[in-house]
Amino acid sequence: MLNVNNVQIVYDNVIEAVRDASLSVDEGQIVTLLGSNGAGKSTILKGISGVLYPEEGNIIGGTITLNGESLIGRKPDEIVRSGVVMVPEGRQLFEPLTVEENLMMGGITRSRSGATEALENVFDIFPRVKEKRSTIAGYLSGGEQQMVAIGRALMSSPRLLMLDEPSLGLAPQIIAEIFAAVSDLSKQKNVSVLLVEQNAELALSIASYAYIIENGRVVMDGPPDKLMDNEDVKEFYLGFSESGHRRNMRDVKHYKRRKRWLS
Amino acid sequence: MDYFILLTVSGIAIGVIYGLIGMGYALIFKATSVVNFAHGEIMMLISYMAFSIASSWTLPFWGLLLVCVFISAIVGLVIERVFIRPMLGQDVFSTVMVTIGLAVMIRAVVVLIWGADPLLLPTDIGDSGVEFGMVFLYTSQLYAIGLLAFCVLGMWVFLRFSRMGVAMRATAARETTALLMGINVTHVYAIAWAIAAVIAGISGVLLGTIYGLGPDLWTQGLRAFPAVILGGLDSVFGAAISGILIGVLENLSEGYIGQGLKEISGFLVILVVLMIRPYGLFGTPEIERV
Ligand SMILES: Nc1ncnc2c1ncn2[C@@H]1O[C@H](COP(=O)(O)OP(=O)(O)OP(=O)(O)O)[C@@H](O)[C@H]1O
Ligand SMILES: [Mg+2]
Numbered sequence: 001m002l003n004v005n006n007v008q009i010v011y012d013n014v015i016e017a018v019r020d021a022s023l024s025v026d027e028g029q030i031v032t033l034l035g036s037n038g039a040g041k042s043t044i045l046k047g048i049s050g051v052l053y054p055e056e057g058n059i060i061g062g063t064i065t066l067n068g069e070s071l072i073g074r075k076p077d078e079i080v081r082s083g084v085v086m087v088p089e090g091r092q093l094f095e096p097l098t099v100e101e102n103l104m105m106g107g108i109t110r111s112r113s114g115a116t117e118a119l120e121n122v123f124d125i126f127p128r129v130k131e132k133r134s135t136i137a138g139y140l141s142g143g144e145q146q147m148v149a150i151g152r153a154l155m156s157s158p159r160l161l162m163l164d165e166p167s168l169g170l171a172p173q174i175i176a177e178i179f180a181a182v183s184d185l186s187k188q189k190n191v192s193v194l195l196v197e198q199n200a201e202l203a204l205s206i207a208s209y210a211y212i213i214e215n216g217r218v219v220m221d222g223p224p225d226k227l228m229d230n231e232d233v234k235e236f237y238l239g240f241s242e243s244g245h246r247r248n249m250r251d252v253k254h255y256k257r258r259k260r261w262l263s
Numbered sequence: 264m265d266y267f268i269l270l271t272v273s274g275i276a277i278g279v280i281y282g283l284i285g286m287g288y289a290l291i292f293k294a295t296s297v298v299n300f301a302h303g304e305i306m307m308l309i310s311y312m313a314f315s316i317a318s319s320w321t322l323p324f325w326g327l328l329l330v331c332v333f334i335s336a337i338v339g340l341v342i343e344r345v346f347i348r349p350m351l352g353q354d355v356f357s358t359v360m361v362t363i364g365l366a367v368m369i370r371a372v373v374v375l376i377w378g379a380d381p382l383l384l385p386t387d388i389g390d391s392g393v394e395f396g397m398v399f400l401y402t403s404q405l406y407a408i409g410l411l412a413f414c415v416l417g418m419w420v421f422l423r424f425s426r427m428g429v430a431m432r433a434t435a436a437r438e439t440t441a442l443l444m445g446i447n448v449t450h451v452y453a454i455a456w457a458i459a460a461v462i463a464g465i466s467g468v469l470l471g472t473i474y475g476l477g478p479d480l481w482t483q484g485l486r487a488f489p490a491v492i493l494g495g496l497d498s499v500f501g502a503a504i505s506g507i508l509i510g511v512l513e514n515l516s517e518g519y520i521g522q523g524l525k526e527i528s529g530f531l532v533i534l535v536v537l538m539i540r541p542y543g544l545f546g547t548p549e550i551e552r553v
Binding site: 049050051053054055076077079080081085086088092093094095096097101102104105106108109112152153156 | 352426429430432433436437438439440441442443444445446447547
């Protein structure tokens with residue numbers, strides 16, 4: 001469904017944020033994109049959504065297609081209309097607006113009646129959001145904000161939902177609730193999900209395929225069980241060394257291992 | 264006491280026009296982060312257009328106003344399309360410079376077309392008025408008060424209940440996220456310019472009716488500027504209320520302290536207020552970081 005091929009993205013014409021990224025997401029599939037800080041994960045999502053230009057970002061190579069049609073160069077609202085929507089990192093709610101106004105803005109590409117219908121769907125998925133519908137979004141707790149952010153994206157009835165670090169700063173219980181909802185969406189509504197996460201364990205638990213990106217390059221990919229067996233992944237992403245102990249961040253081996261799967 | 268009331272009421276009458284002009288500045292700033300230095304000039308341009316219309320056809324005041332509202336919306340859209348939209352993606356400062364250039368241009372065009380002599384905007388309400396005890400108000404001044412109330416109410420309904428209005432607030436809050444949700448931000452900007460121009464047009468017709476026209480009418484835009492700063496630059500309703508405050512204050516300082524103070528009292532007050540509340544009376548606190 002979504003195909004990203006050898007994509008290269010630069011900021012300000014010089015900063016190479018993404019050097020070579022290829023990934024694909026199939027209908028109804030949950031795919032996760034893992035990587036450390038600054039690896040280029042958010043940049044890839046912004047590239048797919050068409051919102052690099054306000055930050056002076058440019059796709060200088062490769063292709064991004066949705067069902068065979070190129071998304072590069074299309075306006076963000078056209079991309080939303082074609083069924084691809086993103087929940088940005090850090091939730092980015094419209095703080096001064098009420099929860100309901102936030103949600104309705106997620107449905108701006110639809111007719112008024114379509115949006116009202118979608119609003120009920122979101123309330124079914126996140127009953128807690130319904131209780132807060134008239135609250136100013138900036139006053140919500142982090143977990144509630146994440147639910148509103150996901151709900152807002154769902155208002156456009158996407159075929160592909162992209163989530164940028166939805167677990168960031170949330171309590172385990174809330175994370176479980178949100179991940180369960182995402183998992184249901186893909187199973188019941190056949191929505192595809194591209195999940196960017198730092199929390200690899202969590203992401204691998206619901207994804208059916210995973211990519212690992214380092215310094216702007218996809219360096220490894222495969223189904224979760226394959227990646228979880230990989231010593232490097234265990235060490236750097238799941239936080240265990242070969243002997244099963246928590247790794248030490250300052251361990252010299254860190255650098256050596258990194259080298260190994262980059263080559 | 265009577266003198267005080269007299270000064271206050273006539274202060275309100277001019278203050279509502281500052282309020283109207285201020286709302287236009289604030290709306291553009293809120294939606295697009297640009298201070299539109301051509302706002303006073305747009306107002307002047309439309310009041311001169313109103314003059315040409317009123318001299319060609321005899322229209323009642325409200326008819327003239329309605330025609331001007333329509334024309335202003337077009338003027339706003341054209342200015343946005345021709346001068347502002349090409350600046351998208353440039354920094355805000357460059358856009359502000361463009362509005363300054365536009366201001367100078369409009370001043371020149373107005374003198375070129377209509378000449379530099381003062382003109383009267385002929386309307387059917389003329390010099391009529393109403394007496395409230397010892398205070399006399401022209402019909403046009405009463406209309407100004409009513410029109411400010413109407414614009415404030417209209418803006419409130421628009422920003423609160425219409426999809427475009429909510430989208431405008433969303434864009435003002437977070438532009439990139441607005442794009443991500445599929446809000447057509449370009450469209451939002453255009454509408455903001457159109458509405459601001461309509462409000463400018465209404466204030467222009469009122470000013471022309473009350474004081475007549477002259478090539479220095481744009482300075483009223485400058486005179487209204489303290490209201491916008493006092494209100495908090497991004498607060499449309501703050502600008503409306505502050506306009507009235509400034510109008511009253513100018514009148515009181517002139518009446519009790521002396522000529523000459525009228526022009527600067529507004530600026531003096533904002534100096535003091537901004538020391539205490541850098542984001543204005545009704546503005547969003549973050550503004551001070553800009
Ligand atoms: N607007 C920008 N201008 C210039 N460089 C940028 C910009 N945004 C990101 N970068 C750079 O691009 C690289 C990739 O950033 P990106 O935000 O995509 O990383 P990420 O994988 O999402 O990281 P994180 O997990 O911390 O969110 C980083 O080196 C970053 O400094
Ligand atoms: Mg990121």
